[in-house]
Amino acid sequence: MVGLLFATLFWAVSFPFVQVLYVEQRALLPNASVLFLSTLLMVARFTVAWLILLPWAIFRVREFTRLEWQQGLILALFGGVGMWLQADALAFTKASTCAFITQGYCVFLPLYQMCRHRRLPGIATVVSVIMVVIGMAWLSGVKVTDFGLGRGEWETLLAALLFTAQILCLEHPRFRQNRSVPITWIMFVGISLVSTPCAFAMASEPSQCFVAISSSAAWMIITTLAVLCSICAFVLMNRWQACVSSVEAGLIYCAEPVFTSILALFAPAWMGLWMGHSIPNERLSMSLVGGGSLITLAILNLQRQPVRVRTQLPKEDDVDRTIG
Numbered sequence: 001m002v003g004l005l006f007a008t009l010f011w012a013v014s015f016p017f018v019q020v021l022y023v024e025q026r027a028l029l030p031n032a033s034v035l036f037l038s039t040l041l042m043v044a045r046f047t048v049a050w051l052i053l054l055p056w057a058i059f060r061v062r063e064f065t066r067l068e069w070q071q072g073l074i075l076a077l078f079g080g081v082g083m084w085l086q087a088d089a090l091a092f093t094k095a096s097t098c099a100f101i102t103q104g105y106c107v108f109l110p111l112y113q114m115c116r117h118r119r120l121p122g123i124a125t126v127v128s129v130i131m132v133v134i135g136m137a138w139l140s141g142v143k144v145t146d147f148g149l150g151r152g153e154w155e156t157l158l159a160a161l162l163f164t165a166q167i168l169c170l171e172h173p174r175f176r177q178n179r180s181v182p183i184t185w186i187m188f189v190g191i192s193l194v195s196t197p198c199a200f201a202m203a204s205e206p207s208q209c210f211v212a213i214s215s216s217a218a219w220m221i222i223t224t225l226a227v228l229c230s231i232c233a234f235v236l237m238n239r240w241q242a243c244v245s246s247v248e249a250g251l252i253y254c255a256e257p258v259f260t261s262i263l264a265l266f267a268p269a270w271m272g273l274w275m276g277h278s279i280p281n282e283r284l285s286m287s288l289v290g291g292g293s294l295i296t297l298a299i300l301n302l303q304r305q306p307v308r309v310r311t312q313l314p315k316e317d318d319v320d321r322t323i324g
Helices: 001-026 034-057 066-089 095-102 103-115 123-140 151-170 180-202 216-243 246-253 257-265 267-275 286-302 314-323
Strands: none
Touching: 001 034, 001 180, 001 216, 001 246, 001 257, 001 267, 034 066, 034 216, 066 151, 066 180, 095 123, 095 151, 095 286, 103 151, 103 246, 103 286, 123 246, 123 257, 123 286, 151 180, 151 216, 180 286, 246 286, 257 314
16 A cells, blocks of 8 residues: 555656646747647656666566567557547536546445456445545535536547556556556557657647756656656556455545645645745645545545455565665
8 A cells, every 4th residue: 555655656656746847838838739839748758767777678578478468468559548538628628627637546446346246345345435525625625516417528438448457457467467667668668659749640740849947847747747747657556456356446546636746735836945946836725635534534444445445465575676
């Protein structure tokens, strides 16, 4: 659980960095769309990530197993397409609505497990899911009137389903012996291959893809995102998720907006000052306190379920193999 919480924290760290990066890119390319900049960030972030890991991978790529290639490419497809759909949805719906629907995997995962095993989830799971849903609605400030059946909502819902499949892929017994670093590197390469054509297709001209990331400030942020929010976060996720059930993992990942909201209280202004931009911090609100508390309590409540329903920990030799 601790490893997944750290992974979630690293994802949340991306918020102030991406916020400052968009300000920097607006100065470099004023007319660029949010979708183009989001897709270009995926290209740059994950390309830099796999290039950083390349000195390690180039001497071991022949040792990668067929199942590691298979799982890595599956994760790239689900994660890459899911993130792209999420970015595109922001152009057609409110950010609060997108954030709320994205966490739909915390509902989809128990439903999937219920259908698969043909038994109702435990009381702790049901209560935790309800608490997370209420907490997310409170935290994001979403209202019933915000929901519709537009393009943004459908794309976000599809992204949530893809993230659900990504979580289930990491739980699948077929991939239990896979090592985390190889599948993470393969995943990064796959996401780069998926997102690069999209970025060039959305650019008015190819040179925009280079102009938007041409400053040293932009590359400092992209490199930081690659190290913290890509390499550290996904290596932790791909390594430790097999130690808990997919339902528990999905609820733990819902802590990301809580971490993001806390960081938003001080990080944007500090980052903006560092990069030479004026970016205001968000203010402490009851939605953060109330919604964040409910999500935190939901994660703790799930720890009360019997250990027998959780995924068994890997054997000691498997841990050594993963680290090595």
